[in-house]
Amino acid sequence: MSPTARPSAAIIGAGIAGLACARALQAAGWQVTLFEKARGPGGRMTSRSLAAATVDIGAQFFSVRDEAFRRETELWLKAGLVAPWPWQLWRVTKGQWHYRHDGRERYAGKPRMSAVTRHLSRGLALEANCRIVSLVRDRGSWSLQDQARQHHGPYDHVVITAPSPQAQELVAPHDTVLAEACEGVIQRPCWAAWACFERPLPTSAGVAHDWQAVMFSEGPLRFVARNDHKPGREQQGESLTLLARLEWSEAHLEVHETSAADKLLGAFRAALPDDTMLPAITAIGAHRWRYAQPDVFASGEAVNRDYRLSPTGLALCGDGWRGPRVEDAWLSGHHLGHALVANDGHATR
Ligand SMILES: Cc1cc2nc3c(=O)[nH]c(=O)nc-3n(C[C@H](O)[C@H](O)[C@H](O)COP(=O)(O)OP(=O)(O)OC[C@H]3O[C@@H](n4cnc5c(N)ncnc54)[C@H](O)[C@@H]3O)c2cc1C
Incomplete structure (x- = not known):
C-alpha cells in the first residue's frame, strides 16, 4: 500500500x-468489496419467501x-427495519406452558429478519x-480465487467472516496461528423447519391466543416462532419456524430434510396442550445449518x-470470536473494522 493510496x-x-x-471501513474511506457465496446478504439472518408466508430460517x-449495539439498533428502529418482538414469549417445561417475562429487550426484523442485512448492504460493493x-x-x-477460478484483487487486507471450519480452510495455507485459532471454535449444527397452515392455529387452553414464540426446556425442539405474529407480517397466513435443539440436530444431521421437518412438527404437535389440533398444512420444509451456533467460542483470551x-x-x-448471537457477530465485525482503521492498515496479531 503506498502512503497516499486508500x-x-x-x-x-x-x-x-x-x-x-x-x-x-467504508465510513473511514477504505475501498471495500464483499464476497458472498449465497444469492444475497444475510447469512444466518436469512429469510425464505414461500407462496403463503415469509419465514425466518436463521435468527x-x-x-x-452492549451500548454501541443499542445505538445501532436505535437507528434500525427509526428506519422501521426492526420492532420489539417477542413480548408474548412462553416456555414449555415438562409439558406445561408458562408465560415467560424476563424484561429483556428483543427485536425482530421488519417485515423479515433479512431487512436489517439488506439495509446494511446498501451502498457497499x-x-x-x-x-x-x-x-x-x-x-x-x-x-x-472464486469457484469459477476468477481472480479478485489485489487487496491490502482480507477479512474472513465464514464460520470457523470454513475460515480455517482459507487461512491454513497462509497462517498457522489463525488456523489453530479456528480449530478452537466449535460451531454446532441446527435443523430449522417451517410449516404453513390453511388456517390460524386454534386457541389452546391456558395459553394466550396471541402467543408469539415458545422455548422448550426439553425434547427435540428448542424454539418455535409464529412468523405471522412478527412485526410487519400481520397480513400473511399462519406459519411456524421450528428450531431443533443442537443435540437433536447432531443426532439427526444426515436425515432427509422432509424427515427432519416431519419429526419437528410432530414434536410440536405433541407439546400442544390437551386436544389442540393443528390446521391442515399447506407447505413444510427444513434447512440444515451445518455451522449454526458457536458452542465453544474464542473468548477469555489474554488479548x-x-x-x-x-x-x-x-x-x-x-x-x-465472541458469542452465539446476532449482537456478538455485529460487535465482532464492528470492532475489527475500527481496529483496522485505528491501525491504519498496519495489522498486528
Ligand atoms: C437457526 C438459527 C437460529 C438462530 N437464532 C438466533 C436468535 O434468535 N438470536 C440471535 O441473536 N442469534 C441467533 N442465531 C445466531 C445468529 O444468526 C448468528 O450468530 C449471526 O447471524 C452470525 O453472523 P456472522 O456474520 O458471524 O455469520 P454468518 O451470518 O454465517 O455470515 C457468514 C457469511 O459468509 C458466507 N460465506 C461462507 N463461506 C464463504 C466463502 N467461502 N465465500 C463467500 N462467502 C462465504 C456465508 O454464506 C454467510 O453469508 C441463530 C442462528 C441459527 C443458524
Missing part, C-alpha cells in the same frame, strides 16, 4: 459481521446488551453468488479481542 479490503461473507466491518430475534475457494499472497498483497488479525493483513471475525 487502504483496500476484501470481506468474505455478507452476514451481519461482514456488513458491520464493511461499513466501519428469530436479537437481544441488546457486493459480489453475490461468489464462493471464495482460496487466497493468494503475492508481493505483499492478497487476491482471492480479550473478539476478532483476530495477522501481521500480513488477514483477519477473522464473526460470532465464533
